Amino acid sequence: MENITFNHIYTLGNIVFENEIYKHYHYPEMLVRYDSNFLAFKKMPSIDEFKAAFTYLRNYHMKHGQSHVKFTFPENQKPPEGFLEYLNDNDFLYGYNELYEIQPDQFPRLKDNPDININPVTAENLDAFLTLQYTFDEEYGEEFAKQKVALHNRNFKDEQIMQVLAYYRGLPAGSVDIIISEDTAEIDQLSVLDTMQRKGIGGRLQKFVMDHFPQKTIILVADGNDTPREMYQKQNYQYVGFKYECIKVFE
Structure with a gap:
């Protein structure tokens, strides 16, 4: 079979919008589940692209009564230090997951x-x-x-x-x-x-x-x-x- 990637991991949620930068997952059956309501970046965004995505998701979630925003970044790419500093300065929690087989x-x-x-x-x-x-x-x-x-x-x-x-x-x-x-x-x-x-x-x-x-x-x-x-x-x-x-x- 093909090499295992994060694409093999099951995501509970529906893709409600997609562009060249990200996919937007939404799961109306459980709005409080962070892992089902988030944006998945397809490429590492610039800070300006992240700000625009944040505004989009925050507005979408507010309309649905959701009090969080969550973003995932491309596989095997660590956000640049300047990006991580921006997240820290704006009260985001960040970390990473590891995939095993x-x-x-x-x-x-x-x-x-x-x-x-x-x-x-x-x-x-x-x-x-x-x-x-x-x-x-x-x-x-x-x-x-x-x-x-x-x-x-x-x-x-x-x-x-x-x-x-x-x-x-x-x-x-x-x-x-x-x-x-x-x-x-x-x-x-x-x-x-x-x-x-x-x-x-x-x-x-x-x-x-x-x-x-x-x-x-x-x-x-x-x-x-x-x-x-x-x-x-x-x-x-x-x-x-x-x-x-x-x-x-x-x-």
């Missing part, structure tokens, strides 16, 4: 652990999955968590997405969404309860993906400044590239 047979072997059970989400355990997700999502506010319930229900009906629930000694402890395409299976929203960390649950969720999609390339995105990326590197994931983004939230 692995062939399933390269994932490390894991010891059996009878305390951990991994199951796809079905009608029988959907409520347990939704309750666990609410626990994860309420960190970002009650309204966000409520809207995510509707999104999780939509994903449950989407044949492209497999939701997976991990149990530790019979109690829901972690989960992952698997986004399935022709050549890849994307690990998304891998989460484990704080009280269940360091028990091997995250590894077991990943092993489930490897076992169920042995012929696909497994991909995921990790925060470039967060510790999970170090875990992925130790698990034989291969670094593919990086992508900068910035966000500003208004009161």
Whole structure:
């Protein structure tokens, strides 16, 4: 298959406008989800081009009652220092994500652990999955968590997405969404309860993906400044590239 890029990563949202500089993604079903409502620059903008894009997106979002703006920059291009200084001076938060890939047979072997059970989400355990997700999502506010319930229900009906629930000694402890395409299976929203960390649950969720999609390339995105990326590197994931983004939230 072709080389893996950020274009293989699933984006939840509709392209509502596109020009030679950027694509505008919008998702009216969940306006508070930053990763679904943003501008993706197709080339590194000048500061003047960024200012014009900011004005466009800010006005669009204000009309829809949205209090944020988010921008992503071209893959494997770091904004110039002067650009980063401009973002700092204007109260934008910025950082970068890293893209990783692995062939399933390269994932490390894991010891059996009878305390951990991994199951796809079905009608029988959907409520347990939704309750666990609410626990994860309420960190970002009650309204966000409520809207995510509707999104999780939509994903449950989407044949492209497999939701997976991990149990530790019979109690829901972690989960992952698997986004399935022709050549890849994307690990998304891998989460484990704080009280269940360091028990091997995250590894077991990943092993489930490897076992169920042995012929696909497994991909995921990790925060470039967060510790999970170090875990992925130790698990034989291969670094593919990086992508900068910035966000500003208004009161």
